[in-house]
Amino acid sequence: MRRVAIIGCGQSKHGRRTDVNQAELVAEAVWAAIEDANIGVEDIEAYAVGNMQGFGGICQPDLVFADYIAAGGKPMQRVATGGTVGGSTAHLGYYEVASGMYDVVLAVSWEKHSDSAEPGATTGLLHVAFANLSYMMKIGMDMRSFAIMGLAGAAAGISAYQAAFYMARSGCRIEHFDMVAAKARRNAAKNRYAHLKWPGCTAEDIAKTEMLIWPLRFGHVCPASDGASCVIYASEDAVRRLGIKEVAWVKGVAAYADEEADQGESYQGTAVVDYSDQTGAILSARKAYRRAGIKDPRKEIDVAEIYAPFPHQELMFSERLGFFDDGTAWKALEEGVTEIDGDFPICPSGGVNATNAIGSSGMQRVVEAALQIMGKAEDHQVPKDVKNAVAHAWGGQVQFNTVMVLGDRPKGW
């Protein structure tokens, strides 16, 4: 199997970026990555792109700005899978190189929420819901599940539902969500690309914010950011040929799809009843670890970037990804295990809870994991030797999961 490495990473500054248009925003990340890899633009053989086009209002924006990212005349492939799209784009770029078709591939994904009339993060799932609501009404279907979840606040609604499930199963309390959100904002303060920064933020600060949908407070919710993230992949031969020293090797990827949450029970019959089960995440992680040759994730992995727009998801996914036993992540949180300087740091960049430009977020997890391995994470570099890192993303109706394992050495070195 062909060995593939990440040779360069780039991010735009994330936040409300009314100073640039969508094309300029993407170009910012792309040219930063090219500079970081220290290669020529002519070395890039193919592109992988992805965003959720509905949020920015352009159908296939990559076609409009092919020239901005020097893609004219070159192969370009596109994916779109909801919140996972950044992770899916990262996987696409990996497969483009691993297939043997290309040696150097640039993968970029982005979102520009401020171009849309309403922030995509809230309306995104609502767009799914409305289209299907009208369809379900037409064929006279049971709309019970929409009444309880679909229309009750879209992404935040479904996540609140999931958070309640998770609390019931694990015994964790809202105070633990406050702690996760405070950690995210504190870590973000050390990351110059992040959106919501709050140096010294404490759980008490978060606890003072308004309750939106029980059990989620205003301080728990991710922002709707603008931003782009980019990685450049190269085959082993190309790494040698281009004389690149600092790389992060891709050791294993997997992306297993589950049934969509709201209709699983009433519509397709696959009976997803507990949204905190996350069978897809468990399968993706197991498969990615097996492909990466990792047997004990808690011991062998040094840092994880988990896609957690809402704080309970950081706890929940850290269990599903095999770092903690089911229902115990909050205990590790209490002990400070997941802090930057803890035994098992999670989201040292501040994560999606502090910065969420949908398309960019999944890719940003890969970028941050790679930076930790290369030792280039600046102020939020974890103070230990990082050998393996995991980048995760979830999307769709809490149903898609992408997992990528990166390492300082290729698999079977």
Next chain:
Amino acid sequence: MRRVAIIGYAVSRLEWDAEKTREEAVFEVAKGAMRNAGVEREDIDTVISASTDFLDGRTISSCMLIGASGAYLKDESKAEEDGMYAALYAAQRIMSGVHDVALAVSHTHSWIFNPHQVTQYMLEPWFDRQNDLLNEITLAALQARLYMSRSGADETHLAQVCVKNLRNAVKNPNAFRKMPDVTVEEVLESKLYSSPLTELMISPPCDGAAAVVLASEDVAEEFCDEPVWIRGIGNACDRYLRDRDLGRLNSLRIAAERAYRTAGIEDPFRQIDVAEVSERFAHQELMAYEALCFCREGMGKVLIEEGMTEVYGDMPVNPSGGALAGDAVCATGMIRLIEAVKQIRGEAENQVEECRTALAHAQWGLCAQKNLVFILGDRR
């Protein structure tokens, strides 16, 4: 590089049926392709679907189709363009050695959202979309004019393409627009949309779905006696409208050259037995003849005049009727791929004699900005 074969396929009828849901259509073709390939759902390692959120009228359009496409608890992703790009991604996943058997599914249901209207959202939003002059059809008309003035082709040549394809479609049970007795005059006299393009020169949007099963060289022959091998792939994206030469399909030329190089094809006219191209508009088939190097630049009109691209000609193009006989946007390219597979397996309705090497083409974007070419063969 690991070799990949197509071992099964299924296509739905191209129709306009608001009663049929996406889930039903996708389920039928996914199941059909697996049955055709002789594989069970357990044999499938990875599923790639293709559709576009704007065309589907909902965000994350793939999320409701996980059950229907058989992707439930499988390694899954979605290509957001033509189905042939899903087949490409599926092939790449197999070539990487991570997966062995893949299912690629694509669908578009034009009754949900008029595809011509959706293409307006493909325009750059700061000027092009707001001037209210540009859309897919007016831009294609502009492209047709540029091509005609460069090559000396006229409206009659465009109409001849329509006559050929719409007559070929008569035998195709899945085609949407079939006209056994259509004449050049009839095409020219059909409703004028944007000069020089008349109604019959524009591919009719309709509903449709398609699926293919791909397998690695290690397992293909276990499932299938006559796998059809992917021998060359070429993919390229052109610049945006005003930064490119609209009168030429440069990205198709680049894609074709790449595909020919990997497949070892030096003289496409002689070595390729049949081509299935995605011509959203009649002139694009003539432009494709030139970009695919079936003739010299500007000579596309001669091929159609002389009948060389008829089913019985030296270089048959679109014996299935092509996109002009029905355009289920995201499925169109994948249907071309399937028609090429059928030709090699000897299962096509308009079968070309002794067909051993076939070309399939998919396009995407305004005025065919992006192009993808597969070369298929009966041998590795």
